Amino acid sequence: MLNASQLRNGTVFEYQGNVYRVVNYKHTHISRRGADIKLKVKDLLRDSVLNLNFSPSDKFEAADIRHQVMQFLYQDEDQVYFMNPSSFEQVNFDKKTLGDKVKFLKEGGQITVVFWTHSTSSGQEDRAIDLELPLSMVYCIKQTGPGEKGDSASNVYKSAILENGLQTKVPLFIKIGDQVKIDTRSGEYLERAK
Numbered sequence: 001m002l003n004a005s006q007l008r009n010g011t012v013f014e015y016q017g018n019v020y021r022v023v024n025y026k027h028t029h030i031s032r033r034g035a036d037i038k039l040k041v042k043d044l045l046r047d048s049v050l051n052l053n054f055s056p057s058d059k060f061e062a063a064d065i066r067h068q069v070m071q072f073l074y075q076d077e078d079q080v081y082f083m084n085p086s087s088f089e090q091v092n093f094d095k096k097t098l099g100d101k102v103k104f105l106k107e108g109g110q111i112t113v114v115f116w117t118h119s120t121s122s123g124q125e126d127r128a129i130d131l132e133l134p135l136s137m138v139y140c141i142k143q144t145g146p147g148e149k150g151d152s153a154s155n156v157y158k159s160a161i162l163e164n165g166l167q168t169k170v171p172l173f174i175k176i177g178d179q180v181k182i183d184t185r186s187g188e189y190l191e192r193a194k
Contacts, residue, residue: 004037005056012044014061015052019044019116019129027056044116044129047097064117067132072109080105082113082128091128101131104184106139106164133184138193139163141178144170157189 002013011022024040037054070082070091079092080102091113095102105111112132117124144160157169162182170180170189179193 002060002062003056004039004054004058004060005035007037007039007060012063012065014063014118018046019063019118020050021130023049044114047099066115066117066126067112068115069110070113072105072107072111074107075102075105082111093128093131098131101133101184103166103187104133104137104164104182106137106162109137135185136181136183136190138179138181139166141170141174141176141180144174144176146175 002011005027007013007022007025009022009025013020013022020041020043022039023042026038027035028038029035035056037056037058039052039054040049041052042049068084071085073081073083073090075081075095078095080095080098081090081092083090113128114130114132115126116129117126119125139162141160142163145158156172158172158174159167160170160174160180161167162180166182166187168182168187168189174180174189174192181190181193182188183190
């Protein structure tokens, strides 16, 4: 059991049958009323963000979470599909649930899938609820303008399309076929991959 005062940014907990991740935690104290815990949380089942208020003594169940590295297989119009390479177990997500994370997926890429284990009338059930992307990923440049001699020391950027269709800006010296590291939080070029 967790008290509301023990929750911090990133904590995953259960509340009223849902599972939430704390996005922002704020402890306020108003003289006569006592303390309040103000949370901005992400509902991991419905992909919505809520603002919740609690007293410090309110109690929550810590969510039973496990992480599993899985391979991204493919996507169709509405879904993305992953497979556990050792057990061949497959899971899928609705694209709307994953939001911007979908644009960073590349076929065959290794991604951490977050599972929530919860009790049902028929026993324990694992449910895939989220993806954890690495902070950066390496992609191959599939399309960009030509690089020219002498373009190695420049802060000028040009458009490029990566192997998964993501469009980004890269320095002028990057050419088709180069491997580049991209920040998955912003979609920005970090460096040429080694």
